[in-house]
Amino acid sequence: MKSISPIVAFTLLATVAPLLAGCGSSTAASKSGSEPAGAASSKEPVTLLNVSYDPTRELYEEFNADFAKHYEEETGTPVTIEQSHGGAGKQARAVIDGLKADVVTLAIAYDIDQIAELTGLFPKDWQKRLDNNSCPYTSTIVFLVRSGNPKQIKDWDDLVKDGVEVITPNPKTSGGARYNYLGAWGYALKKFGNDEQKARDFVKKLYENVPVLGSGARDSTTTFVQREQGDVLITWENEALLALKELGPEKFEIVTPSVSILAEPPVTVVDKNAAAHGAQEAAVAYLKYLYSPAGQRLAAKHFYRPSLKEHAAPEDLERFKEIELFNVDEVFGGWPEAQAKHFNDGGLFDVIQEEIASSK
């Protein structure tokens, strides 16, 4: 009963049909590696499928080409990497329902945990297999405000003030937005000396200032940027930096709060899928290459904080402000606990929302 049969998957697809159209689950932008240019190798070419979430699109486009070149030089095996991007939760579900991913590179560990739990395609302690909790790069939660910062937003405290409108996605439908919520919660715990009740009030006040809950991160960015709703957008740092690059620094500013949460998008090899078509070795090398100087440099270039700073270009590192960071494990006891307490049905997020709704 635990595993999901294809029939059920199909059913859900059919019944909630049109919704998938909305949410950009594009697939397989294939980045082919270089041809075996006369190399003395007669090795079989390998194909890897990397199932990732939305904001890594640009990073992996460049990284894949780089890795393909590197891997063929090293081993003589030509490798082709196919990419699939979409909302993290949806992508995890696709792998659970049978998408043959060789590696997954998602936004939160919880989604990868669920794949391990429900399919057994790789061990449950997958996160211990690579350095830094299997996170070759990290990010954090920052604020994007309009140019000149008209509401003078400096820190989390300013988000709960009267008359400030905050834009953030719904943490129930957006995996990444759970960090936004937990960031506020963690900040409040620190501020009020771990007083849970006060932290809860703080977060409630913050969500009272939220006029629109986007269904995903890009949805909220659009609401803030194009629809010009709200005074501040809570977002991942890499998204904020990308928005700034795309839209021009004259229109928006990034505000880095005094304390924030460490966003850890982890990666892992889906052992059984990779082994099934002889790609295990390439898949392991692929993820290892993320930790190499070249991989780290690319991560920083694409706005993720590298786990090994020394490999990144100094001008890229300059973009990342020094900030006090806490992580989900130390403050919330890990994802399973945070998910159960805050985000599952009847969890604190629901309770807070119901209180807000009934008071309006």
Add this chain to the structure above:
Amino acid sequence: MSKNFAKRQVLPGFGITMGYTVTYLSLIVLVPLAALFLKSAGLGVADFWKAVSSPRVVASYKLTFGASLVAATINAIFGFVVAWTLVRYKFPGKRIIDAMIDLPFALPTAVSGIALTAVYSSHGWFGQYLEPLGIKVAYTPIGITLALVFIGLPFVVRTLQPALADLERESEEAAASLGANRFQTFTRVILPTILPALLTGFALSLARAIGEYGSVVFISGNMPMRTEITSLLIISKLEQYDTAGAAAISVVMLIASFGLLLSINLLQHLAGRRYQGAL
């Protein structure tokens, strides 16, 4: 009996086409729906009830069905006007307008949602003038209804057009010559004839609205208890890997929609019979 029935047909092949219909319907519709019921049955009665009757879910039913009914009603009225204009009058650009009716069918729903939000949010073309009047459209139930009107319009127009084209002007003239005023002609002659088609259009538009997701999530604002549609809750259940809970809500939606459609069909049947009886 069935043999007689089969013999009476002009075209042969009743057996094979009926077999095909049943198999095809089973594969495409019935089996997936059965799986949905099966999945939700795994919950047990108490958990099923809990999943489908929490205040948030109930609020979303009210919103989804309420907005869908309003949207379908608006579509029935204004769709009739559009269909009437297209059938009864000749004017330049008629073909183009006629083709435009189908656009909501063709557009990806997300595109419609984003476009409507762009126009009706507080900085949009219309929104900036409506906001000072105290009318907020985007991120309210009004916006949701608007999106549902948009996606449902073609259903009413397309089902009404053939019915209106079949309507004989002579019967209207006859009614007039017998002393009926315009209102009487409309309610006694035109409306009964097209009522079955109008109900079909209404039902299709309603059914489409109830299941809509793509266009609505962008304009609704997704605020719990206030602007969350039921499909969004199904998605949020799936995001927490609660497949059974998602299936349970889907089952409720399915039964409610089926009930609605069935009663509309019944109405249609009654309307049709009344009209034929009058002849």
